[in-house]
Amino acid sequence: MKSFSVATKIWLSMLVLVLAYLGSQVLAWKLEKNLETQLRLIDSTYFVLSRNSERLIGTFEEIQQDFMTAVMTGETAALQDSIPKKNALLQEMGHLLNLPSLPVNTSTHLSKLLEDFKTHFEAALPLYTAMIRNEHGADATAKAEELRLGKESLHSRFTELRNSSQEALQLRMDAILSDQAASRNLQWIVFVLVLLVTWLTTSIVIRNFICKPLLMATELAATVEQGNLDMRIEIDSEDEIGVLVRTLNRMAEGLKQKAEAAQAIASGDLTRQIVLSSSQDMLGQAFSNMSNNLNHFLSEVHESVVQVASGASQLHGASQELSSGASRQASSLEQISSSMVEIGAQTKANAQSAHKANDLAVQSRQLGENGHQQMARLLEAIDAIAKSSREIAKINRVIDDIAFQTNLLALNAAVEAARAGKHGKGFAVVADEVRNLAARSAKAAKETADLIDGSVRRVENGTEAANSTSVALNEIVSGVSQVADLIHQISQASSEQEKGISEINKSLVHVEEVTQSFTANAEETAAASNELSRQSTVVENLLGNFKIIKSDSVKTKQVLGNKPAAAKIPPPKTVTAQGVKNQSKGWEELKANANSQVHSSKAKDLISFGDDEEFDRY
Structure with a gap:
């Protein structure tokens, strides 16, 4: 770090900030990606399951209504109207079974419900047809009672499917909201940590490698301005500030030599030689010319x-x-x-x-x-x-x-x-x-x-x-x-x-x-x-x-x-x-x-x- 220039140190501090910012952005992107995945799952599975389970109950009730209408009116045509609805219900249940990431218990429940509905419909259609035609036997009443119990059981199971689907949807939504809040809190925590780390890093770099040497250089310049030419600063930095401090040290040393020469001239010793710092040393040239002219x-x-x-x-x-x-x-x-x-x-x-x-x-x-x-x-x-x-x-x-x-x-x-x-x-x-x-x-x-x-x-x-x-x-x-x-x-x-x-x-x-x-x-x-x-x-x-x-x-x-x-x-x-x-x-x-x-x-x-x-x- 001591061999780096001031611009490099500042750029490194900025690089830490940029890297921290990029890290926080990557974390936020991952959290948003997870949230997006969960939302897609809810939209493609739980929301469809909740919506279609409500539709299954309606279709099932329409089929039972067709059965009751046919029995009461004595028309077999009403029974035929239930067949397309039965096919639609089976197709809808098959579609639900093919939903992605469907919970195992829901899938098992839906498969069993599908088999029971098919059994119930296959038993109800001939029975109601025989009842309309008055061809039922002595056990018709027992079978009708069995169908009624099966219908109530299926209706309660369809209702349970709807309720469980809605509860699962609500739980998923609550989980997403909770994850979103946690993600937002995590992002704020990461942001604050990034700011803190960046501030600490930049402060350390600027204070130790820029401000502190500049303060020492300023103190040296103020001391030289007051006439004290004995102060020197030890610094091993190779950046511009280090060069500045060493230049100030050489300047103070040169001024001290010229001051000693001026004291010698003032005491009457005109044999003191003036060493010029460079060809542009106006003060040294002035002392040298003064000594030569006085000689x-x-x-x-x-x-x-x-x-x-x-x-x-x-x-x-x-x-x-x-x-x-x-x-x-x-x-x-x-x-x-x-x-x-x-x-x-x-x-x-x-x-x-x-x-x-x-x-x-x-x-x-x-x-x-x-x-x-x-x-x-x-x-x-x-x-x-x-x-x-x-x-x-x-x-x-x-x-x-x-x-x-x-x-x-x-x-x-x-x-x-x-x-x-x-x-x-x-x-x-x-x-x-x-x-x-x-x-x-x-x-x-x-x-x-x-x-x-x-x-x-x-x-x-x-x-x-x-x-x-x-x-x-x-x-x-x-x-x-x-x-x-x-x-x-x-x-x-x-x-x-x-x-x-x-x-x-x-x-x-x-x-x-x-x-x-x-x-x-x-x-x-x-x-x-x-x-x-x-x-x-x-x-x-x-x-x-x-x-x-x-x-x-x-x-x-x-x-x-x-x-x-x-x-x-x-x-x-x-x-x-x-x-x-x-x-x-x-x-x-x-x-x-x-x-x-x-x-x-x-x-x-x-x-x-x-x-x-x-x-x-x-």
């Missing part, structure tokens, strides 16, 4: 603190050099200013010359474009001439064809004139002239065609030359355009250079003013660097409370509490936009507080540490 964050913070400490010491020395460098920078700025004045004058002259060259280049480009347009129109005219020459050549070929056809007509006319004899001489002369004219036309057409062909070739040569010239002009125009563009760019650059030099002169004046402020700010920077060094020591001591996993990217100690020697400041790491975005809010506030402590209001206006991309990450 990475604290490593970066410690490294940043080390670099800040080193940078603070170097910043103190640099601030000392800044003051002396500021004075030297002031004298250099005076020399630069005088040089920039001369460069500005020369740049202004260059800008004016560049503007003039730009104007000339623009004019040259316009002339080149005009020549290109004229060459394009020349090419169009040459193309038109070539097209006209080709059309003339076509017309000349038509003339040549006409001359050829005329020559053929003249030849045909000469042949016809020769056939006509002397009557065709004049026509022959005309045909000869026409042939000569056709020959001259063909010759002239050939000469014209040669001239046109030569003209077409020369036109094609001229077209090729014009195309070459057009290409050359295009290149010239392109070169002139490029030169014009370059000169224009030079002109613009000269103008911008002139403006830039003017701005540089203004900036130099401002730089000179700022340089004078550097000396005072250098002292403030030295004081701020000392405070920054002290704060970095405090942060480093706080970070010493955490243990993190060794990383190849961290160049410090395994334990962050070990303070490295302050050497030359290492080159700062490249900080991406995503890395800056992922820094904690607390670190941003710490950085803002440090900036507010290090820089005075005047130093912030002159030296913005936030503009330094590399320094901003510290």
Whole structure:
């Protein structure tokens, strides 16, 4: 049963109910079948016996009535009427003897009654006939008395048969009613027993194999919900509920491991590894990401603190050099200013010359474009001439064809004139002239065609030359355009250079003013660097409370509490936009507080540490 699934257990419970129901139905069918058999027996035997026994009494009384009528009327015909009734009575009694399942005593009684009736009738018929005919002897009275006694005996026996048949029918009916009541009671008892057994079986199965494990699983889930992760359930069932309980046990175990890891992380131990239950373990992934991010964050913070400490010491020395460098920078700025004045004058002259060259280049480009347009129109005219020459050549070929056809007509006319004899001489002369004219036309057409062909070739040569010239002009125009563009760019650059030099002169004046402020700010920077060094020591001591996993990217100690020697400041790491975005809010506030402590209001206006991309990450 433990290896069955929940559905199988429920189906087995239903099967018990179905089997019990089928058993009760089979029992009811057997009882109904027995009742039906008894009813059929009553209908075919006892009811027929009771009904026909009443009929036998009536027939017997009718026969006796016929005998009395015949004796009193003295007619023998009345005696003959009793014979069919006698036969009917005997036939009816024989039918009763053949009834199925007839009781033995009833059958014996009926057989004896049948024999006695036959004897009585065989004795009564001749006696009553003799009495009607007055042929009876001295013993007629004794025989009549004997017949009377026999008649009364037969009547009482027929009555007894009727009464016994009715009593047997009533007893059978009472027995059937009693059996029916007993059958109904038995069916109710079986039905109640079936319901009870089915209820007990189903209750045991559902309670022990479904409800009880579900209650234990619910208790485990409620315990886990309350935060107690130590409870486990031992179950050896292989059904869905067993799988559910074992899954809940594994879930509680996994949550307990994650809770222990969270406690370790909360106590500062970031070396605890998080074991994921699966690739969909969101809580495990969250703890793992949190541990990794904290490891990475604290490593970066410690490294940043080390670099800040080193940078603070170097910043103190640099601030000392800044003051002396500021004075030297002031004298250099005076020399630069005088040089920039001369460069500005020369740049202004260059800008004016560049503007003039730009104007000339623009004019040259316009002339080149005009020549290109004229060459394009020349090419169009040459193309038109070539097209006209080709059309003339076509017309000349038509003339040549006409001359050829005329020559053929003249030849045909000469042949016809020769056939006509002397009557065709004049026509022959005309045909000869026409042939000569056709020959001259063909010759002239050939000469014209040669001239046109030569003209077409020369036109094609001229077209090729014009195309070459057009290409050359295009290149010239392109070169002139490029030169014009370059000169224009030079002109613009000269103008911008002139403006830039003017701005540089203004900036130099401002730089000179700022340089004078550097000396005072250098002292403030030295004081701020000392405070920054002290704060970095405090942060480093706080970070010493955490243990993190060794990383190849961290160049410090395994334990962050070990303070490295302050050497030359290492080159700062490249900080991406995503890395800056992922820094904690607390670190941003710490950085803002440090900036507010290090820089005075005047130093912030002159030296913005936030503009330094590399320094901003510290």
